[in-house]
Amino acid sequence: MSSRLGRLLLIALALVFLAMFLVLPLIIVFVEALSKGFGAYLAAVSDPLALAAVQLTLLVAAITVPLNMIFGIAAAWAIAKFDFRGKSALITLIDLPFAVSPVIAGLIFILVFGGNGWFGGWLQAHGVHVVFAVPGIVLATIFVTFPFVARELIPVMQAQGKDDEETALSLGADGWQTFWRVTLPNIRWGLLYGVLLCNARAMGEFGAVSVVSGHVRGLTNTMPLHVEILYNEYNVAAAFSVASLLALLALLTLAAKSLLESRAPELRRRAHQSRDLARRERV
Amino acid sequence: MSISLRQVSKRFGSYAGIADLDLEVPTGALLAVLGPSGCGKTTLLRIIAGLETPDSGQVLLDGRDATHWPVRDRKVGFVFQHYALFRHMSVFENVAFGLKVKPRRERLAAAAIAAKVGSLLELVQLGWARERYPAQLSGGQRQRVALARALAVDPQLLLLDEPFGALDTQVRHELRRWLRRLHDELHFTSIFVTHDQQEAIEVADAIVVLNKGHIEQSGIPGDVYDLPRSAFVHRFLGQVNEVPVARRDGRAYIGPLDISANAEAAGDGEIALIRPHEIEISREAGGWSATILAVRVIGPIVRLELRAEGRPANEPLEVEISRERYAAEHFGHGETVSLRLRRWQLYPAESNA
Numbered sequence: 001m002s003s004r005l006g007r008l009l010l011i012a013l014a015l016v017f018l019a020m021f022l023v024l025p026l027i028i029v030f031v032e033a034l035s036k037g038f039g040a041y042l043a044a045v046s047d048p049l050a051l052a053a054v055q056l057t058l059l060v061a062a063i064t065v066p067l068n069m070i071f072g073i074a075a076a077w078a079i080a081k082f083d084f085r086g087k088s089a090l091i092t093l094i095d096l097p098f099a100v101s102p103v104i105a106g107l108i109f110i111l112v113f114g115g116n117g118w119f120g121g122w123l124q125a126h127g128v129h130v131v132f133a134v135p136g137i138v139l140a141t142i143f144v145t146f147p148f149v150a151r152e153l154i155p156v157m158q159a160q161g162k163d164d165e166e167t168a169l170s171l172g173a174d175g176w177q178t179f180w181r182v183t184l185p186n187i188r189w190g191l192l193y194g195v196l197l198c199n200a201r202a203m204g205e206f207g208a209v210s211v212v213s214g215h216v217r218g219l220t221n222t223m224p225l226h227v228e229i230l231y232n233e234y235n236v237a238a239a240f241s242v243a244s245l246l247a248l249l250a251l252l253t254l255a256a257k258s259l260l261e262s263r264a265p266e267l268r269r270r271a272h273q274s275r276d277l278a279r280r281e282r283v
Numbered sequence: 284m285s286i287s288l289r290q291v292s293k294r295f296g297s298y299a300g301i302a303d304l305d306l307e308v309p310t311g312a313l314l315a316v317l318g319p320s321g322c323g324k325t326t327l328l329r330i331i332a333g334l335e336t337p338d339s340g341q342v343l344l345d346g347r348d349a350t351h352w353p354v355r356d357r358k359v360g361f362v363f364q365h366y367a368l369f370r371h372m373s374v375f376e377n378v379a380f381g382l383k384v385k386p387r388r389e390r391l392a393a394a395a396i397a398a399k400v401g402s403l404l405e406l407v408q409l410g411w412a413r414e415r416y417p418a419q420l421s422g423g424q425r426q427r428v429a430l431a432r433a434l435a436v437d438p439q440l441l442l443l444d445e446p447f448g449a450l451d452t453q454v455r456h457e458l459r460r461w462l463r464r465l466h467d468e469l470h471f472t473s474i475f476v477t478h479d480q481q482e483a484i485e486v487a488d489a490i491v492v493l494n495k496g497h498i499e500q501s502g503i504p505g506d507v508y509d510l511p512r513s514a515f516v517h518r519f520l521g522q523v524n525e526v527p528v529a530r531r532d533g534r535a536y537i538g539p540l541d542i543s544a545n546a547e548a549a550g551d552g553e554i555a556l557i558r559p560h561e562i563e564i565s566r567e568a569g570g571w572s573a574t575i576l577a578v579r580v581i582g583p584i585v586r587l588e589l590r591a592e593g594r595p596a597n598e599p600l601e602v603e604i605s606r607e608r609y610a611a612e613h614f615g616h617g618e619t620v621s622l623r624l625r626r627w628q629l630y631p632a633e634s635n636a
Contacts, residue, residue, distance in 0.1 A: 170355070182369055
């Protein structure tokens with residue numbers, strides 16, 4: 001009896017915690033966004049500066065995500081399918097962006113590409129602007145989101161081993177055919193999952209981007225930066241309106257993620273079931 | 284396709300995969316490579332397939348140096364221990380894979396591919412399963428899909444890595460016979476790797492026994508079984524009793540039995556290996572007296588465990604007799620009987636490898 005009470009208490013505690021820290025803020029975002037009515041919400045969201053921020057965020061994600069998808073696949077491929085010296089160092093390096101504060105990540109790019117940085121002078125002399133411009137934002141975002149795809153794929157690829165690829169080669173396939181027809185289909189769910197998380201982070205990144213962006217409205221302002229500017233100008237309703245777009249993105253990501261999770265394990269479980277069933281049959 | 288390996292070596296770090304190995308496999312042979320785990324047999328197979336490159340030595344296919352040929356140019360079918368079927372493809376797509384990845388000018392038309400895959404699936408008796416996925420098949424069925432897939436590209440050489448290792452006894456037996464028939468019908472060269480000596484003896488034309496990366500012995504299965512050249516091969520190819528040999532006054536003894544008349548074969552031999560069926564058991568006194576500890580009826584044979592006089596209790600001798608003999612004589616548990624040796628082989632005692 002008392003253990004049952006304890007269990008209920010624990011569940012209630014967890015629910016209250018969840019409500020306070022996750023559900024409540026989410027509700028507040030939408031309540032605040034709509035506090036001045038739906039018209040004001042639409043006006044805030046369709047403001048040219050807000051639209052420019054949305055556009056920039058989409059552009060950054062459109063560049064970052066495919067690149068990190070390629071990097072992630074290449075890194076996971078190398079780590080999972082080959083043995084080489086310095087492999088564990090590479091794994092640690094891939095995790096570096098998780099370990100480093102995003103602000104530091106931003107500062108690194110200032111130090112390297114900024115006006116007084118290593119390559120800054122040379123780049124400026126040749127008319128290339130990295131820091132306080134779109135290229136810097138893209139670089140900082142690539143850095144911060146680098147581990148997502150690779151981290152997701154390494155265990156998947158390691159579990160699958162090399163047999164499938166070696167079989168394909170022995171059947172006469174070349175490297176590309178093996179990749180497109182055998183490797184990619186085997187990792188598609190993990191890849192999609194990693195890309196989803198990478199995208200969410202790319203669109204939502206604040207710290208690193210804030211350092212390199214320079215906050216030029218309409219030019220180098222991404223959505224999260226735009227939210228901050230509006231908020232600092234006491235334009236709370238507009239700030240929350242733009243924030244609500246990011247929140248919607250987060251919800252969509254979550255929905256897609258749980259859909260994937262429910263789909264992939266189901267596939268796996270179904271495979272297990274039929275395997276067990278088949279094992280009992282005769283050849 | 285004939286295969287020659289010349290002085291092939293492959294190391295993995297400090298561990299010698301195979302060392303200075305020479306091997307000749309004539310066209311059309313069905314060779315079994317037999318050995319305990321870690322003896323290098325899978326490495327050997329992978330080197331022939333081109334999945335590993337030897338550190339030194341040469342691989343010749345049909346007399347041509349193929350040491351550095353890529354896998355896809357070798358015309359080799361490789362079947363993995365765990366089948367490695369493409370799980371996102373149906374049985375049909377799996378078998379068709381090798382035909383579909385061919386360069387356009389060599390590729391068959393879709394209809395021809397379908398016909399070929401169909402006939403291969405008939406050959407492996409899986410015509411009904413073409414739309415199934417690997418996860419929906421049993422182990423034996425998957426193994427046959429893997430075989431059909433490997434055969435689709437008309438390999439000159441079929442390499443099988445522990446092909447029946449993961450299957451239960453009955454399925455194994457059926458698949459072995461089926462593989463043998465297939466080999467005889469299609470006339471390619473086959474090499475399969477196994478740690479199961481019975482499988483090797485049952486299926487292969489020739490066997491190679493591998494130990495620690497080198498060949499201990501090769502030959503026709505029956506010869507290798509009857510005339511093992513080392514204690515390792517003798518032990519590996521079946522059950523053995525091991526009895527130390529005592530030499531006194533110029534005579535040699537196994538237990539109390541005088542074997543001097545037949546002990547010069549291995550003059551410095553210190554240990555005798557005797558197979559369970561090479562020991563004669565009777566009630567006639569004068570042999571090596573022993574007490575029956577256990578009787579086990581195993582199908583057509585009966586296996587007796589005996590404690591022979593002068594032997595430690597935890598090292599009983601195993602003797603096998605036919606079911607008929609047992610029915611006639613009816614040796615009982617606890618009975619004291621007399622043993623004589625029909626055949627034995629002596630080896631230096633240090634050859635414990």
